[in-house]
Amino acid sequence: MALYALGDLHLAYQSEKTMDIFGKVWKNHEKKTEKNCAKLMTDEDTLVLVGDHSWGRHLDECEYDLRFIESLPGRKILVRGNHDNFWDAKKTQRLNDMFKDRLYFLQNNFYSYKDYAIVGTKGYCYEGFDTREHADMLIEREAKRLKVSFEEARKAGYEKFIMFLHYPPTELGERDSRFTYMAKAYGVSQVVYAHCHGKERFHDSLLGKVDGIEYSLVSGDFLDFKPKLILP
Numbered sequence: 622m623a624l625y626a627l628g629d630l631h632l633a634y635q636s637e638k639t640m641d642i643f644g645k646v647w648k649n650h651e652k653k654t655e656k657n658c659a660k661l662m663t664d665e666d667t668l669v670l671v672g673d674h675s676w677g678r679h680l681d682e683c684e685y686d687l688r689f690i691e692s693l694p695g696r697k698i699l700v701r702g703n704h705d706n707f708w709d710a711k712k713t714q715r716l717n718d719m720f721k722d723r724l725y726f727l728q729n730n731f732y733s734y735k736d737y738a739i740v741g742t743k744g745y746c747y748e749g750f751d752t753r754e755h756a757d758m759l760i761e762r763e764a765k766r767l768k769v770s771f772e773e774a775r776k777a778g779y780e781k782f783i784m785f786l787h788y789p790p791t792e793l794g795e796r797d798s799r800f801t802y803m804a805k806a807y808g809v810s811q812v813v814y815a816h817c818h819g820k821e822r823f824h825d826s827l828l829g830k831v832d833g834i835e836y837s838l839v840s841g842d843f844l845d846f847k848p849k850l851i852l853p
């Protein structure tokens with residue numbers, strides 16, 4: 622039994638989009654993912670997919686992509702990414718009902734792995750695409766959603782947490798953020814995030830042990846689509 626994480630599959634079974642233009646690492650990346658998961662994982666394992674699952678704009682355009690995810694071994698827990706337009710955060714329960722016992726959508730709720738609670742939300746960080754004010758508003762909203770996830774887990778008696786974000790926990794040059802403060806306040810042991818593509822972005826945020834918390838980047842191209850072991 623093990624807990625793995627991988628982000629940014631950017632699947633496009635029903636769309637013209639291709640990730641191949643972003644470099645060799647993206648060539649047949651679905652097949653690589655499938656092969657690596659089959660080799661590494663069994664149905665006893667849990668895989669947290671850390672956002673940007675599909676290019677589909679609506680649920681009916683994601684059908685094949687979600688079916689692909691379903692076909693991977695083990696229990697699959699999904700976090701929202703910035704490209705996951707099929708997933709309205711306020712309607713997460715609807716997705717959980719629709720995909721009951723097949724896929725698990727993490728938003729304003731939590732899942733458990735051994736004595737750990739798996740908590741998470743999309744997160745956000747300023748990347749120069751909007752205004753500082755707008756970014757701060759989104760960070761605030763995401764922090765609130767993350768807090769709900771933590772509080773639900775706490776209410777259920779959990780004291781150990783693994784925290785998942787799609788966006789990196791800090792912005793360029795930051796050592797701390799709304800999200801790292803929360804991780805410290807709740808005594809999180811690991812923070813796992815994705816979203817950063819390309820060599821020049823892999824070091825945008827925290828990596829390794831910082832203030833006693835282990836930070837991991839699990840974007841697909843960073844890991845060459847081999848899920849990272851988070852907990853045995």
Ligand SMILES: [Fe+2]
Pocket residue numbers: 673702703704787815816
């Ligand atoms: Fe992303």
